[in-house]
Amino acid sequence: MIQGMFDSGALPALERLAQFTESRHRVLTNNIANLSNPYFKARDLDVKSFQAALTQAIEDRRGGGGRTNGPLHVRDTAQLFFRTDGITAHADEIHENVLFHDQNNIDLERNMQRLAENTMTHNAAIELIRNQFSLIQMAIRERP
Amino acid sequence: MFNSLDISTSGLIAQRTRLEVTSANLANRYSITDAQGNYSPFRRRMAILSTGDPSTGSSEGVHVRTIEQDQSDFRKVYEPGHRFADKDGNVNYPNIDPAMEMINALDASRAYEANITATEATKAMIQSSLRLLA
Numbered sequence: 001m002i003q004g005m006f007d008s009g010a011l012p013a014l015e016r017l018a019q020f021t022e023s024r025h026r027v028l029t030n031n032i033a034n035l036s037n038p039y040f041k042a043r044d045l046d047v048k049s050f051q052a053a054l055t056q057a058i059e060d061r062r063g064g065g066g067r068t069n070g071p072l073h074v075r076d077t078a079q080l081f082f083r084t085d086g087i088t089a090h091a092d093e094i095h096e097n098v099l100f101h102d103q104n105n106i107d108l109e110r111n112m113q114r115l116a117e118n119t120m121t122h123n124a125a126i127e128l129i130r131n132q133f134s135l136i137q138m139a140i141r142e143r144p
Numbered sequence: 145m146f147n148s149l150d151i152s153t154s155g156l157i158a159q160r161t162r163l164e165v166t167s168a169n170l171a172n173r174y175s176i177t178d179a180q181g182n183y184s185p186f187r188r189r190m191a192i193l194s195t196g197d198p199s200t201g202s203s204e205g206v207h208v209r210t211i212e213q214d215q216s217d218f219r220k221v222y223e224p225g226h227r228f229a230d231k232d233g234n235v236n237y238p239n240i241d242p243a244m245e246m247i248n249a250l251d252a253s254r255a256y257e258a259n260i261t262a263t264e265a266t267k268a269m270i271q272s273s274l275r276l277l278a
Contacts, residue, residue: 107157109153109156110199113146113153113263116149116267117146120267120270120274123274
């Protein structure tokens with residue numbers, strides 16, 4: 001019954017989103033840490049494939065009947081392995097920028113932009129989860 | 145939703161590259177030999193900017209298409225005793241005018257700041273719409 005409560009509505013999807021943004025944050029901060037490390041190549045997690053996997057999982061849960069509760073089974077992507085207690089991520093090197101003379105290819109600006117986007121998405125996911133929890137609390141206490 | 149951030153970031157990268165080119169020009173104002181030590185005065189470099197951003201595949205934004213060399217005449221300095229002096233006693237120095245480079249540096253850094261301001265505005269907009277949602 002408790003598990004059913006946490007598997008209802010958007011909560012499981014939001015949980016996956018928060019896990020993904022957390023993994024991506026780790027990758028992006030690692031890029032910044034290696035900013036002046038020769039031969040380092042910037043890494044990133046593919047947002048599009050994560051979103052496609054999440055969309056597919058939500059579609060599967062709906063199953064044509066418009067069901068909005070039950071656990072989400074997200075299929076693994078090339079970089080992301082969805083476990084019950086989190087996501088294991090293997091970030092790929094990205095080859096988007098010309099190499100600097102030290103064979104390092106980090107665009108600091110692009111990396112900072114991704115970091116800002118990721119932080120905002122993470123905050124939004126956490127805020128939405130907080131809202132859902134306050135709804136559950138309200139239901140438990142039977143008063144707002 | 146994050147599209148305008150992509151545009152501002154492409155502007156940041158382009159202006160930073162421009163500033164790097166300008167810095168290289170200023171640093172090489174007296175470079176008259178190449179890396180191998182052969183007589184070949186440094187030519188002024190220019191970053192050529194184009195619309196569109198290949199790194200995101202978008203037609204919006206800006207990118208540095210190429211870095212070209214300025215083909216204008218070298219600065220001649222009369223130094224008869226110099227080992228690279230020509231028959232008139234002149235040595236070719238790079239065609240770099242520090243005043244011009246300083247103006248370009250100032251312009252690039254102002255443009256960079258403008259893109260930062262646009263980014264901050266976009267971020268504030270996104271955050272306030274997220275507050276509306278959550």
